[in-house]
Amino acid sequence: METSILSVQGLRKRYGDSTVVEDLSFVIRPGECLGVIGPNGAGKTTTIRMCLGLSVPDAGSITAFGLQMPRNALAIKAQLGVVSQMDTLDPDFSCAENLLVYGRYFGMKDAQIRTRIPELLEFASLTHKANAKPGELSGGMKRRLSLARALVNDPRLLMLDEPTTGLDPQARHLMWERLQLLLQQGKSILLTTHFMDEAERLCSRLLVLDHGRKIAEGAPRDLIAQHLxxxxxxxxxxxxxxxxxxxxxxxxxxxxxxxxxxxxxxxxxxxxxxxxxxxxxxxxxxxxxxxxxxxxxxxxxxxxxxx
Structure with a gap:
């Protein structure tokens, strides 16, 4: 049995004279949600970018599904789902078309994608918006569509960078419900967030980063009992x-x-x-x-x- 689905060891990243990530190590196990919290500039987004192969670390190693990043970036990305901070939906396509086009990036056949679209829209509570364009959606609907799009390739690991920022409480709670369902299905999640209630609700373990370094790690309630x-x-x-x-x-x-x-x-x-x-x-x-x-x-x- 796999002991970890993602392993990060001794990660380091500098930009000029600034060290953004310093000697960072962690693992994500199958079926768990690992939360990464820290102030602005703590290195959260840079860490995710390195895990996605979008930024090359200066030192350290990243292994996902037994493969090395960035050497095996394409094979790793085929098993990843990503929801970024910013909305990257195509405004010219309907909800269903956004899912179809995104599936093609993974080399999936149109017929295969089309069979998945109804269940993905249902998962996102967007069945009634299949033909609507992103500009017609609320903020919460857009985030759920982004999550559905990230699932089009049936990924084993989801990387979510502040997925509920800007949402009202009702929309956040609906997103949490959907993420809980994914965890129950055995998906693994790497989540960065500024919402502490979100971290406590979703995450089985937390990393606390500050100035690019890991300053604490553990289950939320254990960390509270240990430090407070x-x-x-x-x-x-x-x-x-x-x-x-x-x-x-x-x-x-x-x-x-x-x-x-x-x-x-x-x-x-x-x-x-x-x-x-x-x-x-x-x-x-x-x-x-x-x-x-x-x-x-x-x-x-x-x-x-x-x-």
Missing amino acids: EPDVVEVYGNGAQTLLDAPLKALAARVEVSGETVFFYTQDAQPLLQALTAYPQLRTLHRPANLEDLFLKLTGRQIREDA
Whole structure:
């Protein structure tokens, strides 16, 4: 049995004096979704481009399906499905025609593609839009069509680069449902995302990248338990930052500030919540630690410009 469907070892990529990816290693096993998260410029998209053979690494190796990338790029790509950040649908073709033309890129016969088109459109909930052009579709429909197109060659591994960016909550949830179905069918997925709820919902394992390096790896709940206190109390409102000088700061293991919100990370929130009743003008939210807390602890709260 295959132990990995994709293996990346010691990957490195530089552009001029800037190191974009440094000594990155990971594997994807059959039937699993591996999520890659990190701030802008962390190296996520560059990593996917190297895995697709669109960019040549300066060092390291990429093996997919037992084949070497980029040496066996065509044979590897025949077993891949890709959904990029940007919309690459052909605006002049209908939904069905987009699927037909894309299938031809894989050397598939028209008759073979046409037998797959109805099931792909049904999978994407676009049967009623078969003859519509992309310009007539909503953002969510376009993303589902892009996903259906990526499945035309029945790939073993899907590479999805921020597939739900720009979608409203309903459209995102429908995309998640479709991706869960693909995982249940035994497909493997490499997913980059900025949505922490998406990563926690879909991914069996996560890589956290920052400045091109892997800084953490593991199952989402394991990473949260490893790096964070279990309880978080958010306090916001006029005067929230005065709590930084108050004695109740000692009731938390760690305190962070973002804008007008103070975050108290604690092993037991009850003493802190009791003490906060003395500040009725402030609003509080008590919740369990989540992936967003993990992301911010490991990579910082400062805004990163797109790189």
